Amino acid sequence: MLSNISLSTAPDLVALYGLVLQFLVPAESTVFYFNPGTAACDLDKLLMSNITRNPQIIWQENELYPALYKRHGCNLFVLACLSGNSFHSQFEVLATTLTRLRSVRILIEFEGEESSVRATQVLTFCLKYSVLNVVMYFKNWRNSLHIYSYQAFPKFGLIKQRISKDRVPLIFPYQLRDLKGFKLRLQPDLSPPNTFRYGSHGEKMSGYLWQYFVAYAKNLNAGVHMVYPSFPRRKTSASDYMILYTRNGSVDFGLTTVMIRYKYVERAADYSYPFMFLSWCTMVPSERILKIPALFDHVLTLESAIFLLLGYLIVFLGIPPMVKYLGIKCRGRMMRLVTRLFTLILLSACYAQLISLLILPPLEPRIRSFDELLASGLKIFGMRNEFYYLEADFRAKYASVFHLSDNPNELYDNRNFFNTSWAYTITSIKWQVIKAQQQYFYHPVFQLSKDLCFQWDSPSGILIAPESIFRDSLKQYILNVAQSGLMRQWLIHSFYDMVRAGRMTIKDYSTTWSPLPLRLEDLRMCWRICGISLIISGIVFVIELLIFYTNVFLNSL
Template identity: 25%
Template structure:
């Protein structure tokens, strides 16, 4: 009986594809009509019902009605006038000629059946139908239409509310804090805000997570391209590795579960080297102003001495020996019985020397206890010009830089690493040798980890981002039956704040997994004595002055011997 009904459904499809013309062409039957074809099939298979299903806007049924009483050769002429034919008349004629119930399923079927057929006939026509249940295993269900059938629930119930222990296949991928896999109290835990989402979905829908492609370990997962391939070839239903859709098409992806910014994660600017403290105290305008004051005082002092009969050398008009020594806090020789003006100038030199030396010592001590930082890198051009390299994983580098042509000019600043685990170990060790590009979700973990450091090592540069608001979704089948339920749960968990909560507890998941320890990786600010290299600029200055001194000495000796020789010759 079931085979007969299935053949009757197949017969309807054959009619829609103009199977009558095919049979007539094969046997060269000029007067072979559609009703003859149905009668032959009825004698062969003895079907008990005939069902036609079509769209209201289609014209095939009207064409069939015209072909019922007309041969195949004349059918093409009848089709031209078939738009005005009554579809209900076709159903009546088919029932009379075939002697079986025939039903036309369309938008008008309900009213048509009520007007022209009795309830008993309707029961005969649709007495049996089939359904199926995909969960937990595929089963074909046979049902009978009864007057009280609707009182027991819908004819075709919603199956996705309870999957009845269905094995939902998935593949693991990605990195923390999205997915954190670890063993806790003898059970395998899927942590991270992506892992918590999948386990919550399985719990809510009453399904069992099944991993047909097990990961080698709790920390080694397949790359992103393998995750997508496993979904596309039907090996798994869903990939837990969040991925950015290609060409901004979400076909084969869920609704975006995470929106991230890819920004620079740069080391805190290092301290200025100690040997530069001697120079940066008098940097810029302060140094120029100090030299101008020394020049003015030297000029005034030289003029005052010249006025009172003490003519100085020409060099003293620019830098007087007494002024220079006094400003540097050294002793100098004064003239005896100096006039009031000269003594007043000497007093100014004393005051200036005290102000400069005390200010210099105060700034120097402050710099030594709390050293200033080097200037920050304010743009990608600054990074390109600096000695720092941006350390990136090869697939991430290709994914980020290939999408925008204007970023390719910054490729020289990138150091690409093909080994993913070496890249992770270098980044997670807070190696300040490099600059990194990380998503904002990863920064949340590093920010919490640095709270136990004496001093933070890195900071997130929200002003230096390659991309903003990147949507990431779970790869699924293009026509997955779970797509709607997954999208609904993504919206619900985001609305209720569960995604944010799972992101916050990812730090504790990493600690339970043993991948994060309370270890201070920062530098210790301990006291240390001054070393030779701290006086680098002092030694350089001393060397330059010594060279100048020797040069001047040799020049004076040469000039002296030259004058002496000329005197002897005379």
């Protein structure tokens, strides 16, 4: 294929094209040729020679090529012909065109005399725009052709190589394989169990996200440098501030879990590949034991009590006159024995039911919907800024269910000390810590209600610069960790890390019930039943007296 190139082309350029050809062998690769100037380039000969059958995009305007990353993937090879006088503006157009595609390979032919100083300036500008895979050469080269690239880690270093038959230069190496001690700048959100500080002076850092990225840095032979968050933590979430630091390049990664909301299209580039799926639900107090007065509703329902009362009146007031009127002969002792036996069985059944309820009392009914939560009077303690992430219809209907605050520390204090006066918004990750702590309780105080979720299994990512050079590397690392099960290991030990750091204590916050002697308050229901029984007996006695004296009065007439 190289034989198709004209003989007028310098042998060194032919050798360079041979090096480039190995990256164009896959037919899926597309050649993007960018030449905003009017000067002729040697790269034109490469395109006109038809040495490959790769599709080509030729763009000769000094303006943005629209939506390149939406139409093509990373299988691009960029040939750029840039002039020395307007290099900065031309490369800015190229870099903007390659939005989300900065990891593609770029071969630059630079117009001008060969100079290492000039090459350093050009490649430093490339590093500023997160373009690592770039090789350049000067159009006006003299005796031999040299190509220039750079080493980005641990600091910038110019690499100059000569094109010759004796030695094949190395072009487009994968620089993220070894960062040679380069320090990744990490900004923690200081929100347990994600990240938290400990030590006598807070000089140490832990948390499952911190462990996650420390392992990532070791995988790249890099170190870590913590950028302490200096933003206020009372008015809004940490991610809203941290996203500003990743965008302007002050930090490499923002260590906070952010649920990727696809309705905010402008923020999609600020998130990494999803490393887990989170649910945003409600942590509600566990069902309480029913109080003793409520147990009587489980012994005999109101309908059953009314039915028995009517049956009593019919049996003792209605049947005897009817039997006498019809002239039916019936033994009264047998009738009284049957009724008394029925009463004894009924009382024994009620007594047994009451004893069983006192030994193992039932729980209050579980709240299974926001309508039931609204009727119960229990309110959800949440953050005001998070409340506005919910749908407008939901906020309008259930606004009275929420107790909103601008101070996250107030939420953390109430939730971490298990204040059962509220329900709380919580993610499934933080629930793992609460769940682990409740294993040391006599009985669980809170439970995660999957019926009261705001978002279910939403993809969550890490904050990262839109054009970060670590984006593809981090994606591969996320996939490897997901397959290895290390994330589960870090999550399980996050609670114990917090205990060792003094951020949580193994303490039983549950209420234990111990047997107590009977009080007058406990006998209140018994006195009520006795009073009601005496009133009913008095009413029956009065009715019997009225019947007796009515008959006496009628007989005296």
